[in-house]
Amino acid sequence: MAEPIVRKRTYWIVYVVLLALTLLTVLLGYLHMGEFNMVVAIAIATIQASLIAGFFMHALYExxxxxxxxxxxxxxxxxxxxxxxxxxxxxxxxxxxxx
Amino acid sequence: MPDMVSNLSGGGHLPSRVRDHFRTAEQQRESEMLGMWIFLATEVMFFGALFVAFTVYRTGYPQAFGAGSADMNIVLGSINTAILITSSLTMALAVHASEVGNQRWLQVLLVLTMLLGCVFLAIKGVEYYQHYLDHKMPAVWFEYSGADGSKVQMFFVFYFFMTGLHALHMLVGIGVLLVILGRSLAGSFSAEYHTPVAVAALYWSFVDIIWVFLFAIFYLQGLHVMR
Amino acid sequence: MTTPQAPPAAPSHIDYLSERQGIWPWLLTTDHKRIGLLYTASITGFFFIGGFFALLMRLHLLEPKGALFGLETYNKLFTMHGIIMVWFFLIPSIPGTLGNFLIPMMIGAKDLAFPKLNLASWYVFMTGGIVTLYSMLRGGVDTGWTFYVPFSTTYSTAYVAGAAIGIFIAGFSSIMTGLNFIVTIHRMRAPGMTWFRMPIFLWSMYATSLVLVLATPVLAITLLMVIFERLFRVGIFDPSLGGDPVLFQHMFWFYSHPAVYIMILPAMAVISEIIPTFSRKPIFGYTAVAYSSLGIAVVGFLVWGHHMFVAGLSVYSAMAFSFLSYLVAIPSAIKVFNWTATMVKGSVSWDTPMLYAIGFLGLFTIGGMTGLFLAALGIDVHVTDTYFVVAHFHYIMVGGAVMGYLGGVHYWWPKISGKMYPEGLARLSALIVFIGFNLTFFPQFILGYLGMPRRYAAYPDEFQFLHVLSTAGATILGVGYILPLCYLIWSWKYGKPAGRNPWRATGLEWQTSSPPPSHNFEVTPVCTHPAYDFEGMKEELELA
Missing domain, CATH: 1.20.5 (Single alpha-helices involved in coiled-coils or other helix-helix interfaces)
Known part of the structure; x- marks a missing residue:
């Protein structure tokens, strides 16, 4: 197990994407979309959660x-x-x- | 270990780290990781039940919950989200350092992760104090001028219950990382044996995931209401 | 706890009972077998406390106006009976005792995957139990074991929070046990022990563990919300503050219906071992029985609404839950038919475990079939909250789970203690339990159908005959439970040595000595046969 499971570069890319998604979800929150405000917020949160689980928590590699x-x-x-x-x-x- | 069937060909691990009842180091690692993942599944159901209850009331009282959400501090909330995501990154990098056996970097990154966790909790405390000053703390001091007072209060009950439970998980997480740091300083880990770091990291990142959803349901729903 | 010295069967090894004596080697043990015995002692205590409350209730109900207690005391009696029996006896019963003892041995491992977590689960369980018992001593709880809101959160003046905290704590011991079992069965199997060579016991315990792990957290959070609402007087479920009491019932039954399968699946696990052994035949339809355990675990999560048909559940939702409830009958029936088919043309012997197993078959079938009555919307409206429901779930929980537990304790007693129990007395007490049980609970079906509501401390005069029958049965049942306690303790010291495999059963646990050595096996076993391979075992014995 001397080889790390995920490369550092991957972590940094995922990190930047996560921050970008946070910014996006806050900005979208200001739009009037009715019930879709919740749908969009939950959808983006789900994408963020999947990225954290998949890469930071190695779910894709285990x-x-x-x-x-x-x-x-x-x-x-x-x-x-x-x-x-x-x-x-x-x-x-x-x-x-x-x- | 009288009759241990040890398999020493599995990648040069330290046999002393393999507990007596496991046959190989690999078996032990897989068991411990699987155990943590199953625990996280129970955590999904633990918080999940609260999400279900929240959803039921939010569907019933969309106006009142929107009004409650409008009182959230979106700046502090967003900063806290960024801080937790950053702490997940430092935690993942800490696992990376442990995998290559770099103890110094492992320790630095663990300390950094814990510091970020503490900053998160401090900001959370500031927010709670603001809610207190705004008289938006159910059971302590709650006032609401509109018609749906009890329903707006319901929003705040869930807010404090769920973020409080999350903060409790953060505290546990910081405690776990302290233990990991101690073991690293005591020289327990190496490039061959670092499962506890990975197990602790799973927990830490999971608590981050919970926050991402809490942020979505509590902070983001009132933004357009304010306009 | 003192453990008499067993004469060592072979001088070369020391068994787990006689290895290190004294209080601390037992209280700090990480040996799954000793932890199993710690659980056995605790749940036996809880069982007799809960049974004592039941007996007081039955005595009270001898007379239509009630013979012994005031109304509030009666409310506390049935609540405490329910809480103790559900959370401190039935839920941990077979998993905590036989599951702990047998799972590592059956898969050929030295211990569970996380021995310290296993010990911690017992301490957490005891902490929860003591907190609950303490709140009972302080004055008791009167909400019923279901803690329905808003009574529990707003109106009850009893020690609701204390009891709820005790159950909340005990819940974590369930999670620890379930997690440990799942990881152990996945990762610790001996070489050659493939999934489809595992005894059915393991499949059923695996399914149980899934339910433990996925359902218990929901109970924990629900109780936490009740405690929160009660202590801080804020609105969560309170209708006057915008809350919905039906939501509590959704969350409570999302745990508590699957909890029924936490109780019955382990009993099914035991029965699946006993019937092949005493029929000298492999279990009929191994694959179907194995998968039906998982089927029960999964479908069990989809049916909780049938507890709420008259509670304000929407009609369309009720229809869906009613339909899904019928589905549970399919995997249950698969099991019952396959157990019966296992006995066909087998050479059946009538030892005590088999008597319990056959008792289980009949009683579980009655309990299951009356469950279908309750899944039907029309009938359920008629019998909701009557003694019909009480009788139904006691047929499952006592006629099913407790019969399975007693059968399993007798079956594995030679392995656990190294001694045989007195067979004649044991058969007699199995018969007493069967008669006492039916006399207690069958009249309750009739009572309920006639309209006797549950949880009432008084009743009209015309119900007295049936109530007296039921109380008479409960007395007989009590004798049937005290007898095994006495003769099993007696046999611990004075019983005949059992030997390795008194039942000529298959399964790895019978290949090691009785009682087993601390590490279970002298050498890590290698599994070469499918489960229940009686033919193969006979050949091996002839060769040896």
Missing amino acids: APLVRVVTVGGVIWFLIMMTLTLTDYHTRGWLPFPGK
């Missing part, structure tokens, strides 16, 4: 199992989010109070 764990964690979070929201988004579809 054993496949590590990627399974990472993706698995995210999928389980999405299960929790989606199934909870099935309730909140379908409330009020029927013309009865409380349904």
